[in-house]
Amino acid sequence: MTKSAPKQFFNACSTGKADVVAQFLDDGTDVDARDEYGLTGLMWAGRKGRVDVARLLLDRGANIDLTDNTGRTSLFHAVAYKRYEFVRTIAGLGADVNVVDMHGWTPLDFARTSRHLKMVDLLDELNAIAKYSVNWTR
Structure with missing residues (x-):
């Protein structure tokens, strides 16, 4: 039986404490548990770039x-x-590089709109698509 995750689980995911995350999972915490915003541990790891936790x-x-x-x-x-x-x-x-959020944006749309040029290049390399045409120059 799995159980919901306490805030400490999400904190461990975001701070890169893989050993703590593993202990929560060993103790029965649901690997896809969500916080009050619907964020999972994997999403918290993504926000902080914690590849080992992911x-x-x-x-x-x-x-x-x-x-x-x-x-x-x-x-x-x-x-x-x-x-x-x-x-x-x-x-x-x-992972799907072309997921569409509630605003109709893909990750590439977000990166272009935010002018994250290095991220745009990476997403282009990963064959990501944009749903919207954003007019901008480098």
Whole structure:
């Protein structure tokens, strides 16, 4: 039987304490547990670029493409927080680079609109698509 996660679980995911995350999971915490915003441990790891925690969660069965209350995945959160290594790693593990959030944006739309040029280049390399045409120059 799995149980919901306390705030300490999400804190461990965001601070990169893989050993603490593993202990919570061993004690029965649901690997896809959500906080009050619908964020999972994998999303918290994505926000902070914690690749080691992401690998642990995925090895324990986390759903790579779960969405939060706004329709954003862990990859989308990593794009928003400019976590390049996390984006590259999780995309390589099969994460959807073209997920569409509640605003109709893909991660590439977000990166373009935010003028995260390095992230735009990475997403282009990963064959991401944009739903909207954003007029801007480098």
